[in-house]
Amino acid sequence: MTHPTSHPPVHADPLGESLHLLRLEGTLYNQGALTAPWSIAVPRLEGLLNFLVVTAGRCWLVLDGHEPIRMEQGCLALIPHATPHRVCSDLDLPPVPLFEIPVKKVSERLEIMRYGGDGEPTRTMYGCVRFDHVAAHHLISHLPDVIYISRWEEDTGDWLQSTLRLVAREAAQMRAGGETVITRLADVMVIQALRSWLDTAPEANRGWLAALRDPQIGRALAKVHAKPGEDWSVDLLARATGMSRSAFAARFSAIVGSAPMTYITHWRLSVARNRIAVTDDPVAQIAGDVGYKSEAAFMRAFNRQFGISPGRLRRS
Structure with a gap:
């Protein structure tokens, strides 16, 4: 990790440089093996960006103050401001608080959650990441409450699906070094998702983000x-x-x-x-x-x- 006193080089692409400064720190990744019925409430986790990827099956993502999002296999959602939310197999189910559900610790950065009934299976990767640079904090502050990327989006489908295939392969085999590969690939997904939003969202053409361009x-x-x-x-x-x-x-x-x-x-x-x-x-x-x-x-x-x-x- 770069020491906070060091300065990055001046690049010709200021927006790209801000993305370069999105160094992920204090990350934790959770692989979920979930079987319906299940519903999990995630509280506000200050200072963290959360993300959810569905690697198999389907589920709902519900953020406070937003319409529910139906997530299918291969979809990705970023929650930049740690907005409280729930992830569930059915919208009508009462949620169980996240920290009341037992997990198996694989390492300091990776854990596995097996939870639910005996119904339809869903597999997820859920992550909490922190950024350690002021430029990164400033960029994140300009993002919306949720960034949703569907596997069917033409501009993002290929990179997302190829990355997810690698994650799934590593998770299934868990060979030596698998935890490192999975967490690094998850980091790549977060950065790629941000790039995709910055390239396509109308909001990215206003204010500080527009100034960088x-x-x-x-x-x-x-x-x-x-x-x-x-x-x-x-x-x-x-x-x-x-x-x-x-x-x-x-x-x-x-x-x-x-x-x-x-x-x-x-x-x-x-x-x-x-x-x-x-x-x-x-x-x-x-x-x-x-x-x-x-x-x-x-x-x-x-x-x-x-x-x-x-x-x-x-x-x-």
């Missing part, structure tokens, strides 16, 4: 994301994109929704907040790395942005 504003964002501690100014970023200062500032604000320096401040403080939360690095060092010349100025800005001091955040 913009040839000029995207280039400026990529520079800020790669090196948040640089002494950035509107003039410097405008020159880097080949625009006048006024044209750059106006275009940036129109697409991103905030002024360039406001965005830069928020990005720096978000990077710092992530490091404070996941490392033991001294606050003074973090402040300097994100561009603050004094720890006192950083502390004031951090408190103003998040309503909490760095020290209190770390203790919590």
